[in-house]
Amino acid sequence: MPTHDVLVIGAGLAGQRAALAAAERGVSVGIVSKVHPVRSHSNAAQGGINAALNPGDSWESHAFDTVKGSDYLGDQDAIEIMCREAPEEILHLEHLGVTFHRNEEGRLGTRAFGGASQARTYYVADITGQAIMHVLYEQLMKYSEQIARYEEFFTIGLAIDGDGACVGAVLRDIRDGSTELFAAKAVILATGGNGQIWRPTTNALICTGDGIAMAYRAGAELMDMEMVQYHPTTLARKGFLITEGARGEGAHLLNARGERFMERYAPNKMELASRDVVSRAAQTEIEEGRGFQEGTVALDITVVPKKRIHEALREIVLVGRDFAGVDITREPIHIKPGNHYMMGGVKTDVRGRTSVEGLYAAGEVACVSVHGGNRLGANSLLDTLIFGRRSGEDASQRAREIDRPRPPRALLSDQQSRIEQIIGREKGSARRVAEVRHEMSVVMDRHLGVFRDREGIETALEVVKRLKEEAASAYIDDSGAVFNQDLLGAIELDFMLDNAECTCVAALHRTESRGAQFRTDFPDRNDDEWLKHVTLSANGDEPEIGYAPVTITNWEPAERTY
Amino acid sequence: MADYTIKVRRYKPESGKGPFWQDFDVELEESLSVLDALLQARSNLDGSLAVRCSCRAAICGSCGVRVNGESVLACKTKLQEAQDHADRREGAGAGNPIVVEPMGNMPVIKDLVTDMESAHWTKVRRVTPWLLPAGEPPEREYVVPPESMLDITQSMACIQCGACVSACLSMEADPDFIGPAALAKAYRFVGDPRDAETRERLHDLAQDPHGIYDCTHCFGCIDACPKGVAPMDQIMRLRRLATHDEEITDQNNGRNHEAAFTKIIERKGTLDESLLLQESYAPGVKGKLMPTRAAIKGLVQSLPTAIRGIRTGKMRSLSKLIPGVHPKLPDGAQEEVREIYRHAEEHRTEINLYIQGEEGE
Numbered sequence: 061m062p063t064h065d066v067l068v069i070g071a072g073l074a075g076q077r078a079a080l081a082a083a084e085r086g087v088s089v090g091i092v093s094k095v096h097p098v099r100s101h102s103n104a105a106q107g108g109i110n111a112a113l114n115p116g117d118s119w120e121s122h123a124f125d126t127v128k129g130s131d132y133l134g135d136q137d138a139i140e141i142m143c144r145e146a147p148e149e150i151l152h153l154e155h156l157g158v159t160f161h162r163n164e165e166g167r168l169g170t171r172a173f174g175g176a177s178q179a180r181t182y183y184v185a186d187i188t189g190q191a192i193m194h195v196l197y198e199q200l201m202k203y204s205e206q207i208a209r210y211e212e213f214f215t216i217g218l219a220i221d222g223d224g225a226c227v228g229a230v231l232r233d234i235r236d237g238s239t240e241l242f243a244a245k246a247v248i249l250a251t252g253g254n255g256q257i258w259r260p261t262t263n264a265l266i267c268t269g270d271g272i273a274m275a276y277r278a279g280a281e282l283m284d285m286e287m288v289q290y291h292p293t294t295l296a297r298k299g300f301l302i303t304e305g306a307r308g309e310g311a312h313l314l315n316a317r318g319e320r321f322m323e324r325y326a327p328n329k330m331e332l333a334s335r336d337v338v339s340r341a342a343q344t345e346i347e348e349g350r351g352f353q354e355g356t357v358a359l360d361i362t363v364v365p366k367k368r369i370h371e372a373l374r375e376i377v378l379v380g381r382d383f384a385g386v387d388i389t390r391e392p393i394h395i396k397p398g399n400h401y402m403m404g405g406v407k408t409d410v411r412g413r414t415s416v417e418g419l420y421a422a423g424e425v426a427c428v429s430v431h432g433g434n435r436l437g438a439n440s441l442l443d444t445l446i447f448g449r450r451s452g453e454d455a456s457q458r459a460r461e462i463d464r465p466r467p468p469r470a471l472l473s474d475q476q477s478r479i480e481q482i483i484g485r486e487k488g489s490a491r492r493v494a495e496v497r498h499e500m501s502v503v504m505d506r507h508l509g510v511f512r513d514r515e516g517i518e519t520a521l522e523v524v525k526r527l528k529e530e531a532a533s534a535y536i537d538d539s540g541a542v543f544n545q546d547l548l549g550a551i552e553l554d555f556m557l558d559n560a561e562c563t564c565v566a567a568l569h570r571t572e573s574r575g576a577q578f579r580t581d582f583p584d585r586n587d588d589e590w591l592k593h594v595t596l597s598a599n600g601d602e603p604e605i606g607y608a609p610v611t612i613t614n615w616e617p618a619e620r621t622y
Numbered sequence: 623m624a625d626y627t628i629k630v631r632r633y634k635p636e637s638g639k640g641p642f643w644q645d646f647d648v649e650l651e652e653s654l655s656v657l658d659a660l661l662q663a664r665s666n667l668d669g670s671l672a673v674r675c676s677c678r679a680a681i682c683g684s685c686g687v688r689v690n691g692e693s694v695l696a697c698k699t700k701l702q703e704a705q706d707h708a709d710r711r712e713g714a715g716a717g718n719p720i721v722v723e724p725m726g727n728m729p730v731i732k733d734l735v736t737d738m739e740s741a742h743w744t745k746v747r748r749v750t751p752w753l754l755p756a757g758e759p760p761e762r763e764y765v766v767p768p769e770s771m772l773d774i775t776q777s778m779a780c781i782q783c784g785a786c787v788s789a790c791l792s793m794e795a796d797p798d799f800i801g802p803a804a805l806a807k808a809y810r811f812v813g814d815p816r817d818a819e820t821r822e823r824l825h826d827l828a829q830d831p832h833g834i835y836d837c838t839h840c841f842g843c844i845d846a847c848p849k850g851v852a853p854m855d856q857i858m859r860l861r862r863l864a865t866h867d868e869e870i871t872d873q874n875n876g877r878n879h880e881a882a883f884t885k886i887i888e889r890k891g892t893l894d895e896s897l898l899l900q901e902s903y904a905p906g907v908k909g910k911l912m913p914t915r916a917a918i919k920g921l922v923q924s925l926p927t928a929i930r931g932i933r934t935g936k937m938r939s940l941s942k943l944i945p946g947v948h949p950k951l952p953d954g955a956q957e958e959v960r961e962i963y964r965h966a967e968e969h970r971t972e973i974n975l976y977i978q979g980e981e982g983e
Contacts, residue, residue: 095674096738098782099682154763157753157816159775162768169768184775190681191778198752211739235731264676300679371772374779375681378849382680382698385653494665538670542635543732546669 061467064090064208065459066452067244069215069229070271072100073189073441074423074448075250076196078412081452082248083206087459090242092210092231094266094548097197101252101264102444105189106303106375107173108181109441111146114170117178119143124615126439129175129334130403130432131575132591132617133284133610138410138428140613142439142446149445150182158195159184161372171372172308175334175436175622179308186303186375189441214548215270216475218247218278218419219467226278226419227465230475234548237541239479241472243465246418246455249275249406250448253424254559256552258399258508259501260299262291268552269559271425275406276558276603280414282596283427283608284404285559286566286577289435290510292338294398296356300383302376302395304437307331309372311361313342314392315350321357326622333622336434336576339397343510346396356394397510401440403431403576404566407595407608412451415597418458418465422451429593432610433575482550483539490533493550500527500560512567513581521564528557565603566594587617624652626701628659629719630671632733641730645719646671656704656722657685657696660734672733680848683783687734688723693788693846696722696734725788727797741797742784745804749827753811756818766815777810780851786843798832802843802853805834809856812863824864828872834860835876875920878902888963891956894948899924 066082068075071093079091093100112122122143127134154160154168160182163169173181184191200207212234219228219241228243251271255263276282292313293302307313313331315321325341326333333341342357351357361369361376366389369377373388380388405427412420423444430443503523507516531553538546572586573579593608626648633641646663657675664671674684678697685696690707701720708718728736755764786802793799800808808827811817827833834857843853864870865877882901886894903920931937950956 095676095682095684096782099674099676099684101677101682103681103781104677104679151759151763155755155759157811157814159771159778159810159814160763162766162771164768166765166767168763184778187775187779190781191775194778194780194782195753201747202752264682265678266676298678374850379679492665493669498665536669540634540636540670540732543672543735544670545672546664549669 061241061243062090063243063465064088065244066090066246066248066455067092067229067242068248068250068452070100070250070252070423070425071097071209071211072102072250072252072423072444073193073196074444074451075100075248076193076200077445077448078248078250078422078452078455079207080196080199080203081449082456083203085453085456087456088208089206090208090210090244091200092213092215092229094212094214094234094270096211097200097209098194099266100193101267102193102441103190104262104264104301105441106186106301107305107308108171108183108188108438109150109192109445110173110176110180110436110438111150111182111442112143112178112180113147113150113168113182114178114180117180119146120614121177122146122180125176126430126436127432127615128620129434129436130430131336131434131585131620132587132615133287133429133432133575133593135429135432135611136613136615137611138430141410142430142442145446146442149442149449153192153195153445156195156199158192161185171305172332173437174304174307174332174338175329176332181305181308181438183305183372185371186305186373192441214551215251215274216478216551217471218274219243219471220278220416221466221468223417224279225417228467230472232479234543237544239472239476241467241469243467245459245462245465246420248412248420248422248451248455249425250421250423251425253402254556255399255402257501257556257560257563258288258505259498260294260297260505261399261501262294262299262301263399268556270552270555271421272405272562273555273558275414275416275419275421275425276562276596276598278416278419279598280416280419281407281606282404282562283407283593284429284432284566285402285562285596286570286594287403287431287433287575288399288508288563289335289401289403289576290339290397291400292335292342292397293359293395294400295379295384296354296394296396298383299398300379301400302359302379302393303373304335306359306361306364306373306376309361309364309368311359312363313338314358314360315345316352316357317350319350321345321350329622334434334436336578337622339510340578343397352394354394356396358392359395360392361388362390362392399505399509401435403427403429403433403435408447410447410450411454412447413454420451420455422447433577479547482536482547485533485535487535487537490535491530493531493534493536493546493553496527496531496534497549497553497556500524500557504560504563508563508567511578511580513579514568517564517568521561521568524557524560524564528561531557562596562603565605566596569594569605591617623649624702625649626659626705627719628656628663629721630660630663630733631723632671633730635732650701652700652702654701655697656687656689656699656701656720659701659720660696660722672735674735681781683781686725686783686785686788688725688788690721693725693785695783695785695848698848725784727787727790727793728784736784738784742782742787742801742803745800746782746807748800749804749808749811750819750823751807751811753814753817754819755816764816770813770815774810774813777806777813777851777856779849780806781849783848785846785848786851786853789842789846791840791842792836792838796832796836799836800827800830800832802837802857805837805860806851806853806856809860812860820863821868824860824868825870827860828864828870828876829874831874833874834864835872835874835879875902884963887959891959891963892948892951896944896948
């Protein structure tokens, strides 16, 4: 049985940072990813990473912006930690080799970003996530003796022992189809978000909420699952992301009449208000008939000097050219709000610990909660790195303190039977996996998007429940062992439906509007009743609702205007 | 919506049979991609069709394939463009299938999934792909020229998709060639002012028989790269640094060969190939018909390659190799070339779009 002190599942920024932090502390580490690590979705983070590193800036200012951005649902102790530790993390990355943009003096330069009172976003053109992730992967290669990489290994389920502690996971080697039980003293989930339960989404096809579903099934509490960010500027239909960096560089949002409509919604911050505010504004323009025919508004980047566009927004030039047929240096590009990020996830403390012993979570899969009701742009990379590192540190400490893990062997045969059962489903007997997935994602976008109400959420929940039944018999074509992506798709569908159900249940339960959750039937924020987190845990086949308090340290909830 | 047929080269490793072709009929909007077509085929027609993919937006680098023989990302290749290309290529009007194959220069695992580990990642690890700074890091950031970061950001833009490796002609001839992607990665460190091992890296890459001098300037990688990394440009930067800045003389004769090229162009304004080999092996020869010993040895050693070239028809104008018969260019073109050479020598600038910006700015 392959055994590691710390097993990290997922190899985007959070996972790689966790693995490196654990390895630095001298424990043995395995890092698992269902794709090659550099394919991870952290790649898609374009705009940058926030830190109060400039002399005129302060961590308190960064923290306040984050608290306000979260619509006061973020836990302020965790936000403090993230903002205090941000500058050191940026310098650490710079020392490892990240090619951060420099100012004329050759020092780190910043750009402006949404919801921030200062320009404190550090960046590499508009490939910041990719640039950081490739540098971390360089470090993984450098430390290959301490860190075993399991690339293209799919995690099917977590291993929980008789005491309820997480002691490993069951993995399928995608390349040869073999399934094995891995033992570990601590398991860190860094599996990213669940954007694929919506369509369209900016998220990659791999973002299927695997970690959230596995943790939920293993008994861990989920939190803030109703808080789903719609990014203001995505391409219609395809859902591709146009970075907030474009607005940070000065781009304008225009409706079909050519009006800079943010004047009416956020007269001070305009296009750089927080994302929930800008998304609601854009969606309102579209729904009230001031958008373009295909249900979009325009992002005008031509106001940014051309040289600066090529230097700082090169990826957006390519996305515009290749996927929208638009030269963004010459004409506005049509965009709309689209699914982008989940603020919620597996509930953790500031060391990454979940409610299941030995199980950690970091990055988008986790909910610390530093983003609360709405995440600020350029805070997600920071979240992955700070809490990835903290998880790695705490997990390595745990690994030193406890005895050898003994995952029950039966778990392996359980998972093998599950696979055989899926492969054995009679072809043509029921629905195809892809059909079920498609229906789920369309209904989620329709009813769990920028604006929600009871009727819509209930409709979506009913559909999701029916789809769960249908998924149990949905058939696949491939019965082979090597690269059976069809099989993985069926397992991912199960994961996604758990995610979708939890999102619907939490959204239905929170009868107020806060951050990204806007209920047209409860349009106001209601601090008296709802200044608290909604938590969910598996109770049989239904999520059971609970609450967790919001930690408030320095900043009392106030009205939120931009 | 339009109908398309994609013809996929498939391989099922567990079947015991070789690769085979399969056509899939799909119906999609013209602006959608070859990846969208593959995904529709997989979703609706055959779930066993294997292709790596994730972001759909040319960011993750998963879906490298060959479409109509060209190495591309499937997600970035528009269906209608691929259809037009297929029709042009076949020259038989409309209705030709869009041909999709796994990437070249790599073993195939299943269908469109290749073994990038053996063909690519081992090469990346070969170039010591991590920063090697001198001593302890500073308290704050390293202070470096802003242009230097922009310069290496071009190679940082590489998403390791393998399209350039697939398209590389040198890799086809020498599977051990470190290759365009890994060498672009090497430049990312060589060009990084924070790295302290510049000379060692260049020395290593110059001496390796499969290193920077293995590239034949075919531009295939520049055409194939979906991210504008221009791997060949990065290789040429490595060469210039190795030869011009560090003056590294290598066992592959790379530096001398390059010097021979430029020297002949400088002197004659045209490439007199009869001089090229001997000049490469023994720089500073006394004259055309009086090669030095070292040059004779080098020339003799090159004979098998020359004979292979003649036999396969690659070397067609044998007469060019006879000293003194190299044709003169008409209308004073040679003087113009010499002028261009002098200008380039005086203005040694890198043309990097990310630093200079576009024309007219």
